[in-house]
Amino acid sequence: DVGTGARLGLLEPRAIPTCLAFHPDRPWLAIGTKEGVEVLDFEQNREIARRDTDQICRAVAWTPEGTKLAHVASAYRLELWAVAWGGFARVPGLGGSDVGLCLSRDGRWIASSDEQGLLSIRHTESTKPVLEGVSGYPVAFSSAGDRLYCVSGSEGVKAYELSPSPCLTELQVPFFADASLPGVAISPDERLVATTSYDRGVFLWDLERGGLPAWVSLPGCNNALFNLSGDRLLTCSPQGIHLLNVEERSGGFALGQPTLLQPCATSSSRRFTLNFSDPAEVVVSATETNWALPRTDFSSARPLPSRDQETTALSSDGQWLAEASFHSQILLRNLRTGQILPSLPAQGGLLAFSPDGRWLTSARNGHVEAWETSDWTRAWQRSTDTVNPSTGHCAFRPQGDLLATLGSVFDLILLRASDGRELLRLRAPHPAPISRFGFSDSGRVLVVSTEEGRIQLWRLDELQRQLLELGLDWTALTGMPDIAGSD
Template structure:
C-alpha cells in the first residue's frame, strides 16, 4: 500500500532500529519520542493515517504498568473526539505495547511559539476555548489528563487538539520511571497539589491550562525558566507572571491557577467563562462563583472521577453531542460556541437533578458520592471485616479523601511492610533519600547504615558508616541526595559522600560543639547545615566546600539541651526543639547573623521534635508532655497555636509531615505510631494508630518522598517500614475473599448504584 500523499513531510524518517510494523499498522515516519516511548506516523489497513505510540520495552515489561495501561486506555477510548486526538486502538499486552490515536497534522503549540512567537490575541482566544472544550470532554469521561503542556497541544487546521490525555497515570505505576520525576509529568505546568504529592483531581488540568495559556501568550514558562530544585517552591508560594496576558483572559487564568484546587472552576465552568467573558479577578467573590452556586455546582471537584466536574450532560444533550460524530470529531473545535450553550443548559438540568435539597442518595453515576458514603459507613462499622470490605469498595469506586482515611483507619492489619535489621543496638535516627531509593538509619552501636529500598518489602543493606566514637543520634540527606549528615554523642557531626550508596566516603568532620550533637538538618538549597546540641546551642555551617565546612553562627538562648532542628521550606526560618520545653523560631535569612524571632510556649515538658509542613505555614512540635501541637507560622514572628493532639500515653519523640502536608505522623514511647489528618490544622483527627511490632519504645518516624511509606525506629535493634498507600492496601485486601463486598451488602448501602466488584 502506498503511503498517503503528504505523509512524507511529517516528522523524520524511520531509523534503522525502528520497527516497520506494529500490530496491523504500517509505520511510515517518526513523529517524536519521550519518556514513555516513541510516536510514529502509521497507516491502518484501511489506509487511514494514525499516530502510533510504541511503549519502551523496559516500561512495557512492568506488570503493574500493563494493568494500569489497560485500564487507562479503556477510559481514554470513552473520550469523544472534540478537540482531542481520539484513541482508536491499543494493545497493552503486545510486544511491544502500543496505543493508536487519530493523526492530527500540524505543529505542537511548543513548536509554533518557538517558530513564530506568541500567538496573536484572536488565535490565543480560540486555542484557550479549544483546550477547555477538550478538558470538558476528557473529564466527562472520568479521565484526568495529568500532563497537559504545550507539547501535548497540536494546532491542527480545524483548531487546537489535545493529545496524550489520561495516559500519564499509567506511568505512575511503573517502577522503572517512578524514580525519574522528569518523566512523571512536566514540572513547569504542575499544580501545587501535584508538587505536594496529593492524589490528583481534574483541577490539576485546569491549573495546567492556565500555564499553557501563559506560554502561548508570552513564550514564557508560567513560573520562569529556573532550576528544578527551586520550581516547587515557586509553584507553592508565588504567583505566575501574567503581565503580558490580554483581558479578559488574564482574569480567567488567575482563577484557573488558584493555589487551592477548590477555588478553581471545573473545565466546563472554565469553558463557559471563556465564552461569556466575565472578569473573575478574585476567586471567592466573582461572577464565576456566584454563577456556580446558583447552578448548584461545586466550584471544583474533590475527586478525579466526579462526573459533575466535567459537566455531566443529560441524555438529551448527550445525544446532541453524538449527532454526526465523524464531522464533529474533525471540525468540532470550530463549533465550540454552539456547544457551550448546550453545555450550560445541560449543567442546569443536571444540577437540578443532583443537588435537590435532601437528596443524599448517590445517583447511579455519582461514584465519588458513593465512595464517600461507603467510607462513612466503614469507619462507623462495629464489624472489622465488614468495615474493611466497605473501605476497599469505597476506594475502588473512587479514590476520595474519605475513602483513603477509611482504608487507613480499618486496614491497619495490612500496613506492616518490612523489618530493618542489622544494627546491634537501639536505633536513634532514620531518613529517606530524596529519590526514595535509599534509607539511612542511625544507631547507638556507633554506626549509621544505608539500605536499598528497591523492594520495600525486602530492604537490603548497602553500607555501614563507621568512625563515630559514640552513639550516632541522627541522619539527614542533602536535598540532592548526594550527601549524608550524621550526628553523634561524640560531639561531632560528619558529612559523607553517598553518591554511590554502596561505597560512601567521609567528606568532613564538624567539630565545635561542647556536648552531644542530637540533630542535623540541611537547608533547602543544601548550602547550610544546622546542628543541635546538648551544649544548649544550635549551630549553622557553610557547606560551600563539603570537604571544608565552615562555622557560620551559634544560636544561643535555650536553657537546656537543643534536641532538634528544622528549616522552613523557603530556608528563611529555623525551628529548634529543646529540653527547656519551649521550641524557638529563628530568622536565618542571613546565616551569619541569625535572629531569634519567636518562642513557642505551651508544652509543659521537653519539646524534643519539630517539623514544618511542606507549604511552610504550619509547624508541628512534640513533647514529653504526651502531646503534639500545631502552630500557625505563616508569619513566623507571630506564631499562633492551632491545635493540640492528644491520645498519646507517654513521651512523644518523633514527628513528620507527609509530602502533601495533609497527614502528620507522630511516634511515642507508648509504642504506637499514629497518623493524623491535618488537612484542616484547626481540627486534626486521628486516622491510624498501630502498635510497633516489637513493642519496645518507638522513637522516630519519617515519610517516604512519595508519602506512601512510613519508617520508624525503636529502642530495639530494628526499624520498620509501614505501607500507608491506600491503593496497595486495597490490593492486598482483595487477595482475601472475605475482604470483598457482597452484592447484598452493596445494595444495602447503595440503592441506586449498580454493583461493581471491587476486586
C-alpha cells in the same frame, strides 16, 4: 586465578580447614575447620567472625542472600547462624529437640517439628513463630519461599502460605549493634534505607539487592538524613554533623568515611543548612546550590543557641529558626531580618516545620501541638498514650497534608496537619518500642526504627489498595489523602 594459575593470596585460619564456601556477594570465605567455623575476608586477609565448637565441621553453606551460614558438625547436627562483623548469632528456632527441619531457599523461613510431631514456622530474624502447635513434619519450601509443604499422619500433605504483607517490610540490624536505633531515613528513590546505632555507627540497606547492610563506624551518632539526590547522608554526633558519601560499587552500595561539618540544623527541605561561623554570626547556606544568604548578626540581640537548647528546627525556605529549650518555651528567630519573636509557651521536645513552612510542631511526653507560622498562633494540640518523654517525635509527609507521631510506645498515628485529627493508626505484627520515623519523598513509604534493632517500612499506597479490595475507601471514611492514586 583460574585463568593464569597465579596464586592471589594465602589465608591462614586458626585451625586445620576441612571445607569451604564463598559468600555470594562479599569477599568472604567461610571455612569449616577441625575446631569449628571461621569467616575470613580474603581481600583484606582479616577475620570477620569465628565460632569454636570443638568439633570437626563437615560442611558449610551460605544462604543465597548471604546473611546466614549453615554448618554441620561431627555430631551430624545442622546449625544455622547469622553472620556479621565480629561474630555469630544463633538463629532462633533450632533447638536440640527439633527432629524435622527445613530452611527456605532465600533463608528467611525455618520450619521445624519436635518429637511430638508439632510444627513450628518462624522468620529467621524473629523469635516469635508465625505458626506453632499444629501437627506436621516439614518437607520442603516452594522455590519462591512463599509456601511450606508438610506431611501429617492423619491429614496427609498440607501447604501453608508464608507471603508477608506487601504493605510492610521489616529489616534487622546485625546482632553486634546496639538494638536502639535513634535515626532512620529512606533515600529519595526509595531504594536505600539508612539507620544509626549509638554504639556502632551508620548502616545502609539496599532494598533491591538485599543482603547485609553496608556499615561505617561512628559511635554516638543520632539522626539520619539523605540529601535531595540521595548520594550523601547527614548524621549528627556529640562532635557535630557528619557528611557521608553514598557510593555505588560493583558489589552494591557503600558508605564513605564521615567528614565533620559545623552546621547545627538542616531544613526539612534539605535545601538550607544553618552554620555558626563565629560567636556572633550565623550563616544560612543553600546546600544544593552552594550560595549563602546574608549573614545575620545576633551579637546585640541575644546569644546564639547554647547547651540549654534541646533541639532546633529550620524552616524549608531557610527563614525561620526555632529552638526548644529545657525551660518549656520555643524561641523564634527570623534569620533574614534578625528579628527575634516572643517565645512560644510549649512543652519543648522535638520540633518540626512542615515542608510548605505553614506549620511548626513540637512533641514531648505524650503531648503534640502545632502553630501556624503566619501569625504564630496555636492551631491545635492533643495528647497521646505515650508518656515516655524521650519518645516525642513528629514527621510531616512531604506533601504537607499528614503528620506522623507516636500514638503509644508501639503505635504510629497519622494526623491531619490542619487540625490534628487522627486518621490512621499503624502497629507491626511483632510490636517493638519505636525510636524514630520519617516519610519518603513521594510520601508513599513511612520508615520506622525501633529500640529492638528492627526497621519497619510501611507502604501506605499498598495499604490503601488492600483496603480498597476489601471495599474500604479510607479517603471517604476518614479523610486520608489518596496516596495510591498519586503514583
